Amino acid sequence: MPGLLIIAHAPLASALRAVALHAFPEASEAVAALDVPSDMSPSQIESEARALLAQVRRPQVLVLADVFGATPCNVAQRLADGRDVRLVAGVNVPMLWRAIAYRDVPLDELVDRALTGAGQGVLAAASSRPQNQASKAPPHEEVDRHHQQ
Amino acid sequence: MPGLLIIAHAPLASALRAVALHAFPEASEAVAALDVPSDMSPSQIESEARALLAQVRRPQVLVLADVFGATPCNVAQRLADGRDVRLVAGVNVPMLWRAIAYRDVPLDELVDRALTGAGQGVLAAASSRPQNQASKAPPHEEVDRHHQQ
Numbered sequence: 001m002p003g004l005l006i007i008a009h010a011p012l013a014s015a016l017r018a019v020a021l022h023a024f025p026e027a028s029e030a031v032a033a034l035d036v037p038s039d040m041s042p043s044q045i046e047s048e049a050r051a052l053l054a055q056v057r058r059p060q061v062l063v064l065a066d067v068f069g070a071t072p073c074n075v076a077q078r079l080a081d082g083r084d085v086r087l088v089a090g091v092n093v094p095m096l097w098r099a100i101a102y103r104d105v106p107l108d109e110l111v112d113r114a115l116t117g118a119g120q121g122v123l124a125a126a127s128s129r130p131q132n133q134a135s136k137a138p139p140h141e142e143v144d145r146h147h148q149q
Numbered sequence: 150m151p152g153l154l155i156i157a158h159a160p161l162a163s164a165l166r167a168v169a170l171h172a173f174p175e176a177s178e179a180v181a182a183l184d185v186p187s188d189m190s191p192s193q194i195e196s197e198a199r200a201l202l203a204q205v206r207r208p209q210v211l212v213l214a215d216v217f218g219a220t221p222c223n224v225a226q227r228l229a230d231g232r233d234v235r236l237v238a239g240v241n242v243p244m245l246w247r248a249i250a251y252r253d254v255p256l257d258e259l260v261d262r263a264l265t266g267a268g269q270g271v272l273a274a275a276s277s278r279p280q281n282q283a284s285k286a287p288p289h290e291e292v293d294r295h296h297q298q
Contacts, residue, residue, distance in 0.1 A: 008168070008242070009167075009168045009171060009242070010167075011160075011164045011167060012161075012164045012165065012167075012168050012242070014164075015160045015161045015163075015164030015165075016161065016164075018158075018159075018160060018161075019157070019158045019161050019215070022158060022187060038171060065274065066168070066241070066242040067242045067243055067246070067270060068243075068270060068272055068274055070242075073274060076274070077274055077275070080274065080275075082275075086273070087273070087274040088271070088272065088273050088274065089270065089271070089272055089273075089274050090241045090242075090243050090267070090270035090271035090272060091241060092215070092239045092240060092241035092244075092267070092271075093157070093158070093161070093215040093216045093219075093239075094216055094217075094239055095241075095271070097216070111273055115271055115272070115273060118239070118241070118271040119268055119271050121216060121217060121238065121239035122237070122238070122239035122241075122244070122264055122267040122268050122271070123217055123237065123238055123239060123264070124235070124236070124237050124238075124260055124264060125214065125217055125222060125225070125226055125229065125236040125237065125238050126226070126229075126231075
């Protein structure tokens with residue numbers, strides 16, 4: 001069962017971990033979070049991230065970063081070895097919940113599940129008001145219709 | 150210029166707002182956040198959300214929720230009127246930064262920008278190690294290649 005490490009601009013990583021454990025309290029030991037303050041040096045971030053990585057390694061870890069191209073993700077790329085430590089970016093709650101729900105699958109499949117969960121969770125939610133008759137449609141149709149407009 | 154209201158499980162909304170304002174400190178008055186504790190009633194959530202909505206209404210608002218189908222998003226659907234208040238779910242930092250960066254565009258376009266930004270930000274980041282030769286590819290190619298596997 002892979003562990004999870006969330007790495008993000010402070011205080012987002014610990015906030016995401018709190019929301020994750022609200023839904024999956026039993027996953028507490030498998031999910032670590034590193035909040036990266038703006039004044040933390042890349043070498044310090046890497047050092048703290050490696051310590052957390054060692055804590056949650058089982059022996060594989062999925063690292064979830066907030067934004068590709070920003071410092072937390074850039075440092076996280078140094079941790080990813082393409083085999084036992086994989087990295088995904090753009091973490092949102094659907095990605096995180098999906099990653100925890102499927103944390104018993106092999107790491108490659110977990111990466112797929114996390115990405116798919118994140119993407120499916122991004123949608124324009126319909127209004128519940130009468131002027132928007134789309135409100136009863138399921139979420140995926142909402143997304144598709146939105147992008148076809 | 151539409152205002153933004155982030156509504157999410159506590160303490161995620163305020164954490165996302167902090168990360169947003171780290172990148173866009175000038176947008177402070179245009180971005181509100183409502184942290185929803187697990188013991189807050191839907192009517193109380195709605196009441197607090199409406200108060201924040203009034204604060205950031207300019208006269209339009211984009212509401213960003215963490216997870217479609219969960220309580221914060223369900224209550225946010227009551228606020229969305231399909232015209233001046235629109236709702237998107239699955240908020241991540243790329244969505245948020247994109248929404249703030251483009252907050253001067255009309256609300257319909259802002260919804261598009263937010264959804265596109267969120268989706269493009271979800272990707273498997275390549276390893277920087279030699280065994281993964283994909284590390285120099287741009288993010289979109291990363292995502293596409295990943296999903297083609």
